[in-house]
Amino acid sequence: MFTDFIDGPFWTFSVSVFAIGVIWRLISIIRLGVPGDLAVPREDGGAGGMRTILSRFMARPAVRKRALLIVVAGYMFHVGLFALLFFAQPHIDFYVDRFGVPAWAGMPRWLFILTAEIAFAGLIMAWLYRVMHPVTRMLSGIGEHTASWLVFFVMLTGCLALLEQYDSLRVLHFFLAELLLIYFPFSSLMHTFTFAFSRNYTGATMGRRGVDA
Amino acid sequence: MSERLEKGIQALRDKMDARIASYFSSCVHCGLCAEACLFATESQDPIYTPIYKLEPMRKVWSREYSFWGKLGAMIGVTDNVTEEDFANWETLVYDSCTMCGRCSMVCPVGIDITYMIRKEREAFVAAGYTPEGLQAATERAINIGSPMGVTLKTLQATIRSVEKETGLTIPMDVAGADYMALFSSMEIVNFEEYIAGLARIFKAAGVSWTVSSKGFEATNSGIQIGDPEAAKTIVERVVSAAEELGVKSVISPECGHAFMAIRWEGPNLIGRQYPFKVIHILELLSELHENGSLQLEGMTDTPLTYHDPCQISRRGGVIQQPRDLLNSVASNFQEMSDGGDMNWCCGGGGGVSANERADEIRLQAFNIKKKQLAELDGVETIVTACANCRLMLEDGLEHYELSHEVTGLTELIAEHIKQ
Ligand code: SF4
Ligand code: SF4
Numbered sequence: 125m126f127t128d129f130i131d132g133p134f135w136t137f138s139v140s141v142f143a144i145g146v147i148w149r150l151i152s153i154i155r156l157g158v159p160g161d162l163a164v165p166r167e168d169g170g171a172g173g174m175r176t177i178l179s180r181f182m183a184r185p186a187v188r189k190r191a192l193l194i195v196v197a198g199y200m201f202h203v204g205l206f207a208l209l210f211f212a213q214p215h216i217d218f219y220v221d222r223f224g225v226p227a228w229a230g231m232p233r234w235l236f237i238l239t240a241e242i243a244f245a246g247l248i249m250a251w252l253y254r255v256m257h258p259v260t261r262m263l264s265g266i267g268e269h270t271a272s273w274l275v276f277f278v279m280l281t282g283c284l285a286l287l288e289q290y291d292s293l294r295v296l297h298f299f300l301a302e303l304l305l306i307y308f309p310f311s312s313l314m315h316t317f318t319f320a321f322s323r324n325y326t327g328a329t330m331g332r333r334g335v336d337a
Numbered sequence: 338m339s340e341r342l343e344k345g346i347q348a349l350r351d352k353m354d355a356r357i358a359s360y361f362s363s364c365v366h367c368g369l370c371a372e373a374c375l376f377a378t379e380s381q382d383p384i385y386t387p388i389y390k391l392e393p394m395r396k397v398w399s400r401e402y403s404f405w406g407k408l409g410a411m412i413g414v415t416d417n418v419t420e421e422d423f424a425n426w427e428t429l430v431y432d433s434c435t436m437c438g439r440c441s442m443v444c445p446v447g448i449d450i451t452y453m454i455r456k457e458r459e460a461f462v463a464a465g466y467t468p469e470g471l472q473a474a475t476e477r478a479i480n481i482g483s484p485m486g487v488t489l490k491t492l493q494a495t496i497r498s499v500e501k502e503t504g505l506t507i508p509m510d511v512a513g514a515d516y517m518a519l520f521s522s523m524e525i526v527n528f529e530e531y532i533a534g535l536a537r538i539f540k541a542a543g544v545s546w547t548v549s550s551k552g553f554e555a556t557n558s559g560i561q562i563g564d565p566e567a568a569k570t571i572v573e574r575v576v577s578a579a580e581e582l583g584v585k586s587v588i589s590p591e592c593g594h595a596f597m598a599i600r601w602e603g604p605n606l607i608g609r610q611y612p613f614k615v616i617h618i619l620e621l622l623s624e625l626h627e628n629g630s631l632q633l634e635g636m637t638d639t640p641l642t643y644h645d646p647c648q649i650s651r652r653g654g655v656i657q658q659p660r661d662l663l664n665s666v667a668s669n670f671q672e673m674s675d676g677g678d679m680n681w682c683c684g685g686g687g688g689v690s691a692n693e694r695a696d697e698i699r700l701q702a703f704n705i706k707k708k709q710l711a712e713l714d715g716v717e718t719i720v721t722a723c724a725n726c727r728l729m730l731e732d733g734l735e736h737y738e739l740s741h742e743v744t745g746l747t748e749l750i751a752e753h754i755k756q
Contacts, residue, residue, distance in 0.1 A: 152358070152402070153355050153358045153362060156353060156355040157354060158355050159354065162604035163600065163603070163605065164604075164610065176447055177447075180444075180445060183369075183443075183445065184442060186373065186442075186443065186675050187372050187373055190378075191368075191369055194368070194369065195369075198445065257368060259371045259377075259383045259386050260366060260367065262384075262386070262389065263366035263368060263386065263389065310404040310405060312362075314362050314363070315363040315364070315446050318363040318446070319447060321355075321359040321363070322356075322360050322363040322446050322447040322449075323447030325355070325356040325359060325360075325449065326441060326447045326452075329449065329452070330652075333601060333652070333653060334654030335652070335654045335656075336678070337442060337447075337449075
């Protein structure tokens with residue numbers, strides 16, 4: 125009964141909240157508009173925006189050497205999570221089943237497990253940094269902690285579900301992922317989408333001035 | 338709610354554009370921006386974290402643009418900005434931020450913190466929380482025409498002195514000249530060697546130029562304090578002087594924020610494009626050198642380094658030109674670590690130098706320059722291209738009992754003109 129609810133109506137509800145919420149958030153940002161720039165540009169702003177969207181995937185050496193731990197933790201978590209979400213076989217099977225998309229090649233199981241461990245370690249490192257470093261401790265609020273813990277439990281139950289011994293663990297993982305989907309549009313997890321906007325705005329402005337931001 | 342608080346909050350609300358909303362939506366509070374800010378790294382105090390300087394603006398965004406903030410406001414649990422916030426953040430916004438843009442270069446989600454601080458300052462002006470030193474400088478800029486109180490008479494005296502020293506005539510108010518040169522008050526008062534260098538270079542390169550008696554001051558305290566009306570008035574003065582003389586281009590002086598004001602912010606402040614081009618003096622010198630009009634001779638073997646003024650390099654895009662120029666006159670030019678678009682600020686930009694209250698934190702932050710200089714091999718000369726940086730460097734060097742000499746790039750180039 126609970127399993128059916130989680131697999132059925134609650135999935136539909138959570139994915140709808142996620143989709144509508146994300147679109148609503150993005151529209152509410154875009155509709156505020158940006159003032160035009162009348163200064164004669166040195167370079168094309170569009171190219172600058174695109175360049176910054178891509179270049180900020182690499183941490184600048186100046187900051188890499190000063191904050192290596194959080195930079196490494198960030199990469200471990202984000203790259204690991206991306207690989208898990210899109211190349212873990214159970215997730216691919218899920219997308220094929222739910223969205224009817226054609227299947228694509230997944231990671232071998234050993235790589236899947238290794239990736240999960242890296243992502244998990246990255247998340248824990250980032251959280252420890254958050255609570256221990258004076259700057260991040262000061263900046264972080266309930267939003268960051270809620271997001272960190274939700275992601276933590278989704279990943280933990282995901283790892284446990286890997287054992288494939290109890291369906292209840294899969295259902296628990298799925299339920300927590302649905303909660304995360306519902307929370308997502310109302311939280312700083314929105315940076316998953318808005319980062320591209322932010323990098324683009326900054327990159328375009330600085331690109332017009334001839335600066336590779 | 339007091340009227341001034343209401344005005345301040347309304348100004349914060351008015352600044353909220355898609356950029357700022359996207360920035361606040363994207364911040365993951367990773368703290369990396371603190372690793373880029375000289376005030377944060379040198380004090381090791383987390384309150385100087387760049388994004389934290391935007392807390393008043395973030396509060397307004399949260400209350401009015403975020404789901405939880407709006408919900409919290411409805412049930413009365415989300416804080417609004419208070420008079421206390423304005424009072425407490427005034428020093429963070431004005432004393433410990435030079436708007437150098439370094440934090441904006443490292444944020445992983447691409448937030449331009451500097452842009453927001455610039456906008457936030459406008460709300461501090463609306464609420465009446467601004468440092469006295471900057472207020473006075475802005476008033477002088479509006480009433481006298483210069484933040485340092487430099488009048489046409491002062492300029493004329495400097496020009497007479499330069500003419501005597503160089504034996505050249507400084508062309509005043511020449512209609513139809515190709516270029517109209519602007520100066521910063523500091524150049525007129527403290528560094529007339531810049532004006533002398535310019536006169537020699539332009540004579541040698543055969544440049545048609547002039548100085549307007551109606552619009553010669555390039556700095557803009559209105560931008561530094563965050564007063565758009567004052568900023569607009571100051572820009573308009575230069576624009577109408579250039580239009581009246583019908584010049585083809587206006588030359589921004591070495592001063593970094595003057596370049597930002599006239600080149601990048603000016604057209605947006607007055608709401609139209611200029612009928613003339615704006616070029617930074619280093620861009621022009623580089624062009625003249627490249628096209629052969631400016632011939633240089635002799636190489637100095639004195640070890641020297643270049644301090645990038647933030648608004649010229651990181652925020653202004655003039656990065657390669659000073660290096661090309663230096664390499665054509667100096668055989669032992671050494672880059673500071675992080676030189677170029679990631680150079681560390683002198684600590685006195687963005688109006689900090691005009692704000693005496695900030696002296697202590699500014700000099701503490703200067704420790705980063707001391708560290709940069711210590712890494713170089715036998716360098717005792719710092720070349721820069723901003724009168725304000727120059728004064729701040731000299732002040733910081735004196736404070737840390739360092740014996741480096743500071744000089745301007747234009748002057749250095751003028752010393753190497755082919756005879
Ligand atoms: S670096 Fe960017 S994302 Fe990180 S705390 Fe600073 S502003 Fe926020
Ligand atoms: S603009 Fe410069 S001084 Fe201001 S917060 Fe950013 S790094 Fe610090």
